[in-house]
Amino acid sequence: MGSLYVGVDFGTTNSAIALAGTDGEAVVAPFATVDGPSSTQRSVLAFDGARRDPAGRVEPLIGHRAIEAYLNGDERCRLLQSFKSYLTSRAFTGTSLLGASYSLEDLIALVVADLRVHASQVAGVPVRRVVAGRPVRFVAEDGASEDDFATTRLRDAFGRAGIEEVVFEFEPIAAACHYERGLERDETVLVADFGGGTSDFCLIRLGPGRSRLARPEDAILGTEGVGVAGDAFDRRIVQHALGEHFGKGASFESAGKTLVVPAWIYGKLERWHHIGFLNTPSTLRLLRELEGKVDRPDQLGQLRGLVEHNLGFHLYRAVEKLKRDLSGAGAADLLFDHDPVRIERRVTRGEFESWIAPELAAVETCVDALLSGSGIRTEAVDRVFLTGGSSLVPAVRDIFARRFGRGKLSAGGEFVSVASGLAHRAREIFSS
Numbered sequence: 001m002g003s004l005y006v007g008v009d010f011g012t013t014n015s016a017i018a019l020a021g022t023d024g025e026a027v028v029a030p031f032a033t034v035d036g037p038s039s040t041q042r043s044v045l046a047f048d049g050a051r052r053d054p055a056g057r058v059e060p061l062i063g064h065r066a067i068e069a070y071l072n073g074d075e076r077c078r079l080l081q082s083f084k085s086y087l088t089s090r091a092f093t094g095t096s097l098l099g100a101s102y103s104l105e106d107l108i109a110l111v112v113a114d115l116r117v118h119a120s121q122v123a124g125v126p127v128r129r130v131v132a133g134r135p136v137r138f139v140a141e142d143g144a145s146e147d148d149f150a151t152t153r154l155r156d157a158f159g160r161a162g163i164e165e166v167v168f169e170f171e172p173i174a175a176a177c178h179y180e181r182g183l184e185r186d187e188t189v190l191v192a193d194f195g196g197g198t199s200d201f202c203l204i205r206l207g208p209g210r211s212r213l214a215r216p217e218d219a220i221l222g223t224e225g226v227g228v229a230g231d232a233f234d235r236r237i238v239q240h241a242l243g244e245h246f247g248k249g250a251s252f253e254s255a256g257k258t259l260v261v262p263a264w265i266y267g268k269l270e271r272w273h274h275i276g277f278l279n280t281p282s283t284l285r286l287l288r289e290l291e292g293k294v295d296r297p298d299q300l301g302q303l304r305g306l307v308e309h310n311l312g313f314h315l316y317r318a319v320e321k322l323k324r325d326l327s328g329a330g331a332a333d334l335l336f337d338h339d340p341v342r343i344e345r346r347v348t349r350g351e352f353e354s355w356i357a358p359e360l361a362a363v364e365t366c367v368d369a370l371l372s373g374s375g376i377r378t379e380a381v382d383r384v385f386l387t388g389g390s391s392l393v394p395a396v397r398d399i400f401a402r403r404f405g406r407g408k409l410s411a412g413g414e415f416v417s418v419a420s421g422l423a424h425r426a427r428e429i430f431s432s
Contacts, residue, residue, distance in 0.1 A: 007422025012196030082273035129165035136225030174421030194388035222374030247299035275312035
């Protein structure tokens with residue numbers, strides 16, 4: 001067996017791995033699920049108190065196994081997701097789960113170790129070195145740059161996962177390497193990669209001429225990134241389509257004053273990886289007290305039911321489905337029926353696009369900065385390659401169609417192009 005080169009795309013929402021030989025195409029490793037093989041694995045963890053090893057320790061479950069445990073287990077099962085988003089948070093160092101403490105690096109290492117083991121099984125040899133993806137900019141929720149801090153934590157997590165050598169590559173550059181495989185002539189390409197937590201862009205010269213450069217990275221004309229993507233779109237749906245259903249803005253009287261339900265509760269509701277933090281005795285006690293005071297008690301009851309019955313992931317799936325449906329239709333229904341919470345809300349594409357207008361503007365601003373910083377004129381861009389799940393949103397595609405012309409747009413491998421490109425980059429890096 002010749003040398004194998006491995007790319008690991010550890011994403012906010014989904015993860016993927018790909019392997020490349022000494023030549024030819026990269027192969028994306030499939031994951032087994034109850035619905036059949038999948039090219040991606042959910043970047044989630046579950047801790048189920050009913051599942052313990054002989055020593056009494058809770059066995060962490062990863063990916064599809066974690067989701068199955070959450071969906072089929074009882075309300076004690078804790079599901080963690082989007083924890084890649086915490087890499088920039090200096091406040092979040094770890095958490096306690098069912099009597100055991102885990103640092104953020106430990107949690108990420110559990111997922112990455114599972115990816116490494118799976119890659120080793122597919123390769124037939126132990127995988128100890130990889131090229132892994134990373135966003136162009138690691139930006140905290142307050143907009144501050146935390147690039148070095150987040151990268152150091154991510155490197156530590158990969159080391160804890162048993163990976164002895166890791167090289168990090170910008171995700172849009174990896175996607176560019178995937179796209180380049182089909183080129184027969186040189187092109188100047190704008191690559192736009194829309195992930196769960198970030199949108200990342202690069203301008204790069206691709207094609208046969210790149211192999212003649214002294215260094216492959218000399219082909220890179222510029223990179224930019226912004227901390228908005230699929231999770232932010234989901235957040236807008238929750239804010240505008242679901243906030244009122246769960247009592248946002250409900251008022252009550254206290255000491256002769258009219259007050260509203262605290263906004264911080266809905267801030268947690270709008271971020272999938274924060275919903276579980278509402279399921280604490282003190283917060284549930286507060287919700288019960290408010291339910292007896294507010295002018296819309298039924299809606300507060302719906303919120304309490306969502307939290308008490310651990311339905312955050314179910315709600316996440318309903319919102320994600322609505323977003324997908326709106327990519328192919330002018331209107332769609334957000335349907336959610338998990339006792340005791342029931343929601344039916346018609347949403348038009350126009351509504352959705354108005355809700356995500358700030359994010360769309362941030363993407364446009366980022367593309368402007370990339371073009372300006374690289375000195376490349378719009379007409380000098382031969383092709384725009386769009387990838388990542390949110391690249392399927394029509395309003396996102398329209399940003400690039402207006403600027404570059406719809407005929408220049410290409411797409412493909414929305415969920416695996418980064419992993420595939422990382423494997424090709426691994427071959428370039430480790431075989432040189």
